[in-house]
Amino acid sequence: MKRILLLECSPHRQNACGSHLARRLIATRWPEAELLERDLVGEPLPPLGADYATALTGNAAFDAPGFACSETLIAELEACDCLIIVTPMHNFTVPAALKLWIDYVLRIHRSFAATPQGKVGLLQDRPTLVLVSAGGFYQGPRARQPDFLTAYLRHVLSTLGITEVAFVHLQGLAHGRDAIQAALDDAIPQLQRTTRFYFDSATEIAP
Template sequence: MNRILAINSSISGEASVSRVLVEETVQRLLAAIPDALVTRRDLSDVPVPHLTPDTVAGIRAVATTEDELAAQGLSDDLIAELQEATILVIGAPMYNFSISTTLRSWFDHVLRPRVTFSFSESGPQGLLTGIRAIVIQARGGLYSEGPSKVLDFQEPYLKQLLGFVGITDVAFVHAEKIGFGPEARDAAIAHARGQIETAVARIAAGGMAVHVPDGTAGPDQVIDRRP
């Protein structure tokens, strides 16, 4: 069974380009994989709190206080959502050349030592497997090419954050030049729709990515048929 986890992080409500495109992505995925289940999380409506001196041990050390245990509980819930997912869709507006602080705070709760990543002699290892991701990036300007390419601290950062926990199969969708007027905005959305179509087709063609918790597959199970 496929499960889609759709995460939004725009602060622009219904005017948000990434939010519209995330929902279109989910609908396209459901058209291709009708029995997929969907979990939605809107980090603008219900923000994940920033870590503080009172809560950080709940994620990075041993939780003992009430605040630390609460932070650990939230982290457990967010990680469980991710572990259940086979397809992750993230709406990521560019804010100040990078991601929203709400999305960053979600990552702060999800990147957890010994749970979603570990260190060995050969370096860090991501512990999440079988998740394919589509990341919708909405930007006021143009960063995928041209002079501002070097200012793109969003896509390399997201690639690193996701890869660090083992999510390496990521399709990045660009809705750029949103701030350049209505025509540029429409063209950007049309371009992004094409990228979404390609990404969804690739996921649909790859078959079902099935989580097998004990590491063994039954006769009719496909763990991951990605090429």
Template structure:
């Protein structure tokens, strides 16, 4: 049985397409799922305690630094325990929801999730399957807004840096263009979700 980490992040909450499709996808795999609802329980943005704490030996950390690093350690453990990571995200101002950016900030840890070796940086979170479920108002797969897509490329860059290179995307796009466009995007996403779930399970 697969261990699944399901991360949902769209600030649109219950109205979110990415949250719904990501949640359904995780249940289709049928593994042991850990749910991290970043939209419902946002992590505190990283601050000086985290940024200075990661470069301070554990025994010399202040109480604030210990608390910030404990949050990060728990998120890293949660990530490493998963075989499959499903991330739902709606595009916000061409990029990630802030809560998801914060999650990336916490899991990107030198010595824990990446390290610098003789041949440069090396990701330490390997052997994972990642499914991105992304939603956007406009269309980014083709047309004039392609270069404005800082959602999927950013996620792939950050996850790839940590060693997660086996990444598939289910994208619901063009959702501002009316009911018909939404229905089409949802139907295509559901088909892709079913196909991927069969290959992952």
């Protein structure tokens, strides 16, 4: 593993449970990897404006000023060998900070093509891990709310051309300290199974 792009999407930033797990994973599995961190909350992206919309609908050149932010984000994604997304679930789906990143990166003629058969990704596939944190439960026997995040984000990534995607879920984090520890304890074997299958090392992650 040479380059890892880490997207931080939580208001808690590096204090989020998912962030701690992601950094433990990176330090254990790929200590020599080059890590590029994109803090979408601490350094929020500018809102989509008329300049971007005009460039998009006018089929402007990739180096048009309106595409500057989009090009930077797509270039970061293209340069990485592995993508790790640390995100909370907000109101059943992705938070606004991650949605804005998606809107910049998912761009017709640049990261996907529209064909008679549908949208086709133009980016190279790469191992991708999504660590999802939620205050409630949305999977398993304790689920009390729908999950629109997983299917949506998987579809977004596949539209870019990224299909080697694994999800690890940390649920029930709003139910107290014991629930947080239980979620972390459950996430470790998820990570061990997932990263052994999707990534390039079988090193165990310390509990």
